[in-house]
Amino acid sequence: MTIDLTNCDREPIHIPGSIQSHGFLIAIDRSGEITYHSENIKSFLPDLPPNLLGQNIASIQPLIGKNEPPDFILQLITFGKTNGFEQTNPFNTDIRGNAFHLIISESGDNYLLEFEPARSDNSTDVQRTIGRSISEMLADKNLQNLLNNSAAQVRNVIGYDRVMVYRFADDGHGEVISESKNDDLESWLGLHYPASDIPKQARELYKKNLTRIIVDVNELPSAILTSADDTAASLDLTNSQLRAVSPIHIQYLKNMGVASSFSISLLYKQELWGLIACHNYTPRFIDFRSREAAKLIGQILSSALEFRQDEENQMVMERYKSAVDQLSRLMLKDDSIEFALTANDVTLLDATDASGAVLMLEGNLIKLGQTPNDEQLKGLIGWVKANIIDSLFYTTKLPGVYPPANEFKDVASGVMVYTLSRELDEYVIWFKPEQLKTIKWAGNPDKPVEVDANGNRTLSPRNSFEEWSETVSATSVPWSNEEVKSVIRLRSELAYALNQKAGAIRLLNERLKQAYEELDTFSYTISHDLKNPLTAVKSYAQILLRDKTLTPQATRALERINAGADKMNNMIAEVLDYSRIGRSDLIFSEIDAKSMIEDQVRELATVYEVAPSVVTIKNAPPITGDPVMISQVFANVISNAIKYSKKSEKQKVVIDATENEREIIYAITDNGLGIDIKHLPRIFELFNRMDNVGDIEGTGVGLAIVKRIVEKHRGKIWADSELGEGSTFYIAFNKMAND
Known part of the structure; x- marks a missing residue:
């Protein structure tokens, strides 16, 4: 082979x-x-x-x-x-x-x-010793000590020669971050292994089967037999305990000198965080009950890791949130937004863990911390303007996408760019410096195979695992999800502050007048040039459907035409709604938000065929606004929460509100599909739909309408979400919006 x-x-x-x-x-x-x-x-x-x-x-x-x-x-x-x-x-x-x-x-x-x-090779009674081992494993709250204790206790329980805690990086490669071994073995602590060592589909199986044993790499597998009109290879052994091992992986273990292996999966929020990887240099069998007992160690360690990681993330998020809240207050208080963001104890820098930042606003350039010089910034801004489409862009390897950045990689190997206005060259940019680091690979990751005398590509022998060092340059510390969310939140606050001061400082009246004229023309075109022929298409399709002589194929085609016409008609109606919002006058009154939301929940529960009990309404204070438009806001956001969480195992939507001296902030939280962090900056754009929505109905207009209504009320809307973890939409209503 x-x-x-x-x-x-x-x-x-x-x-x-x-x-x-x-x-x-x-x-x-x-x-x-x-x-x-x-x-x-x-x-x-x-x-x-x-x-x-x-x-x-x-x-x-x-x-x-x-x-x-x-x-x-x-x-x-x-x-x-x-x-x-x-x-x-x-x-x-x-x-x-x-x-x-x-x-x-x-x-x-x-x-x-x-x-x-039903009997292990190991004489230790795993089930009897597991409780004491878990207690000792959790004895220390320090994360590294927790991992070290876990490796030592697993080795005590199952008796393997080497036990490692192996953590996966975002790109799939892994690192040995803890180890317990026999004294005569060399240490592999700190070694990195390329992603090809445990490929993607193997990592997916580790999420389904939390333990995996390979008893003897030299043992010949037993073929699966079946009838002549089927093939044994088609029997899916995803859930199997005895599933044979890939020949590539068997050769890999042999090259290491490993005779038997056992692994326990470590999960973080249902994703593979790492493995407790156990190697033995002679064959070793652990029976199913003992493997299940060992699996408990992995589950408890996974829970401990998740708790400690969430605790750490929460502390970081609270720090960023406090900084953004303070910046928001300063922007509304001070006449100068530039001064508010750059001249106080809390500045733009505090919204992330960047070492430098630049604010370019209204022709002014203000630098904070360590940044490139003015000439270098000019070139960088030109490249951003020409190449970056998204309003939020970030990378840890700027020199890799913008080669001139090699000149200032010591201060800006990592950048995050928030575009305020591409036309006016207005940006907020954060910088992270180069972090030179040496990675110790178990063999050269770029040369994992050798060519034998017959020209076959084969895994290299044992020396392919000898330590091989690589120095990584022109790369910064990663931008965390918490930093991205913080910048998205700051963007919302900054946009709100700019809008509040727009009448006095932005001088956009002529541009707005032109935009409204174009919008009127656009609306008229949709109303007359699109809706009328669309109605004719639908009518003709319905007439043709009455013909009983049609073939099933023709009937299906006409039904698709009919459904497509309905979908297009709905989209046109929503775009018309979007265009009307800017020209409609607001009729302010006090709104009983609780009654309004309760009515909508009852109606939406019927539409989406879910029990009203899946929606919990907590605090819902009255708000001031246009009742028709505010009703549209809540209906849209709540319906999204219900339909995008409908496939969750225990569907849950929670509506709650908090107040401060100037705002009432509603939060609509669901446990549905969630939104990829890279899509969060664009969710309020017209016709923007996420990749993971599948066949869930929608036009991509609803959230754009909601944002326009909220901003017309001098309010704010933003979202916090993670893929697979659900979403929370925040709507802040200004208590003085009708003044």
Whole structure:
């Protein structure tokens, strides 16, 4: 076999067509008929009939568990389907007088019946020692000490020669950040391993199977047999305990001198944070119950890591939030926004952990901290203006995308750019300096394979893991999600402050007048030049649908035309709504927000077929505004929260509000799809929809309408979200908006 590491990410490791030989596998369909079995089954059950495929599992059950009821396997499956197979696994049985574990899982239309020995090679009783080990593991609150304790306790429990805590970076490569080992082994602490060592699809399986054992790298796998009109490779072994190991990974372990490995997944918010990776230099088997007990260590460590990381993130977020709140107050208090952002105890720099910042506003350039010089800034701004489309851009490797930045990489290898106005050359830019660091790789990551005498690309031998150092330059410390969110929040506050002072300082009357004239023309064109022919298209489609002689294919095509016309009509209506907002006069009155929201929740729950109880309304104080427009704001944001969280396991939407001396701030929180951090700056733009919304209905106009209404009320709207973690939309109503 030609082994090429560039193929690792495409290797179908979930359907290997074979299993590890220390146990055997039988797959049955829903009726109990045997559809697959491992070739080595007769090594364990020599009295089996010559041909098992097509027979019912009941015919061989007496050979599996002599003391079990005749249909005990089907009973276990029935119970597991109702209560979950984690309640049945493992089932203790015997094979010819030897204790075995039966582990059941689903694979498409089949059930996997896996039989493993019920006794580990290790003499330690993992289940008895696990409680004390976890207690010792959590004894220290320091994160590094927690990891060190965990590695040591796992090694005490399972007795492997080397136990490492291995953390994944954003690009998929990993680093050994803690280690416990035999004294005669060299240390791998601090070594980095390229992403190809544990490719993407392997990392995905680690999220589903929280433990993975490879008993003996020199053991020949056992093929899976099936009927002639099917292939064993098509049996999905994602949930299998015995799943065979990729030949690439087997060779990789052999090159390391490792005979057996065991891993425990570490998750952070359902994503793979790292592994507790265990290596042994002789074969080693750990039975299923012991593996499950060891898995508990990983789950508890994952929870501890998540708690400590969230605690740290919360402290950072509170620091940024306090800075942005203070800057917001200063901008509204001072006549000069530049002075408010740059001349007080709290400045632009405090909104991030940058070492320098630049504010370019109304022809003035103000520098804070460490920044490039004026000439260098001029070139950088020119490049940003010509190449950066998004209003928020950030990178940790500026010289990589803008080569002239090599001249000032010591102060600006990392930049975050917030564009106020590209036409007026108005920007806020934050800088992070170069962070020179030496990465110790376990072998040269750029040369992971060698060419043998036959021209085959093969994994290199043991010396490919010798330490190889690389110095990384022209790169800054990463911009954290908390920093990005802080800048997005500051952007909202700055836009609000600029809008408040716009009448006196922006001189945009002529431009606004021209924009309104163009908007009127645009609205007229949509109303007359688009809506009328669209109505005709829909009418003709409906007339044609009455023809009973149409073929099904023609009927489907006409139905699609009809649906498309409806969708386009809705989009035109929303764009018209958007254009009317700017020209409509506001009719201010006090609004009973609680009653308004309750009415909308009842109506939206009916529309989206969810129980009204999924929406919790907490504090909902009255607000002042135009009732029709404010109703449109809440209806749009609440309907988004409901429909984008509808697929959540326990759907939850919470509406709450807080007050200060000048604002009432409503927060609408859901536990739905969430928004990728890179899309947050653009969510209020016209026709902007996220990549992850799938077939959820929407035109991409609703949030643009909401933003326009809120700003017309001299209010603010912003969002805080993470992909897969739900979203919170904040709407700040100015208490003096009608003055």
